[in-house]
Amino acid sequence: MGLKGLYIETRIRADLDELWARTQEPSQHQRWDLRFTEIDYLPRGEGEPQRIRYATRVLPFLTVAGTGVSAGERERSDGTRTSALRFASPHPLSLLAEGSGYWRYVPDGDGVRFLTGYDYRPRWGAIGALADRLVFRPLMGWATAWSFDRLRLWLERGITPERALLNWLAELTVRALVIAFACTGLGLDSALRLLGPFAASAAYLCPLLLAVAICLALFKAPLAHTPAARRCLRAPATRVRAPRLLHTLENPR
Template identity: 85%
Template sequence: MGLYVEAHIRAAVDDVWARTQHPAEHQRWDLRFTEIDYLPRAEGEPQRFRYATRVLPFLTVAGTGVSAGEKERPDGTRTSALRFASPHPLSLLAEGSGYWRYVPDGDGVRFLTGYDYRPRWGLFGALADRCGFRPLMGWATAWSFDRLRLWLERGITPERALLNWAAELAVRALVLVVGCTGFGLASFVRLFGPFAPAVAYLCPLLFAVAIALALFLSPLPGTPAARRCLRTPPTTVRAPRLLATLEP
């Protein structure tokens, strides 16, 4: 599979399964989707679904897929496999497949995914995917997995986690702007009255420290971060046999 993401979640496997297998729950934490709906199915058939992603306020890209899951396995693990495709001409992603695995380890669940897809638009699409879209998809998957972890471990709802992330990003951006441009520096220095010359002398050092913290300080515990997830499989992984049973 082209992309791999793994998160360790300190929660019961039943809880992780519920938050990832129910469309209404899934679409709350997964940044890649705006809407997920199950389609009607006959008894014994795999589950078909429709997904949509709002790319811009006036543009929504939709597609369909089919999924199946193995909830009870002798080793205690669970697996969900899916195939998906989007006929939308503006969707770079044409079709693909992937899986989720749930691996209890005594201290929670190793929740991992592997997936790949075929881009459209020929050579241009392949270059756009390699240089921008695929890294973005990898980041969005990892960020979403950490948002799910915060929901299950700390009770931070996906909506609150997004606000935490936006607020922290805004603060870091403000520190970078002030530190790099000196915007508002004169007014800030005047606040210290007779100590203003000493503060002005120290400002370059203080700004350098602030810029370094804004760039490299780890995200706050309640803020989702892609860096907390494993992005390379620790061992060679194979797609589950269940995936071969699904017809697109």
């Protein structure tokens, strides 16, 4: 479908059943996943795959909706679990026309390796393909990884998704203020004259200290209670294949 399928993996020290519930229950899923504003299960018949409706608020005045069909394997002989999804959006302003993906839950000692692989077909022809390559696909990868770490904080530390978002916004604000202050300080040469005989030393040290402050604001690792996409793996360690379950699902269009 796309140029390159997205892969995200994290390790969560949590009970497998609890992780399954937080990711499979729509009311729980939409709390931590930045990609969705609303997720609803639609009525289904006995033995049929689960159909869903999802919506994402792109802007305060614009919500893009779509539908999907999903299925899960909760009991597998190797102890792992899998869920798969095919989705599509008829909304003309949705860059994602259709796609598919899966989640895998792999028990690992005192935790679970939680990973996803998914891909999609963008619309809008060549313009959409270019926008996807340069902006949207990297953004989707970041949003997925950030959301996975947000889920990890919820399960491991009890930090709710709402609190985690506030933590992230607060830290982002502090970093932005440090950068703004440092950049402003780099241009205050006239103020150094007020230091008299120490002006020469200050003229040498101040830019160095301000540059260090900017580097720390840009590159210092996020605080432990703040979700961060960088904590997740963005490429598999070995070759991975989509589960066979995914191929049994019909396109929801």
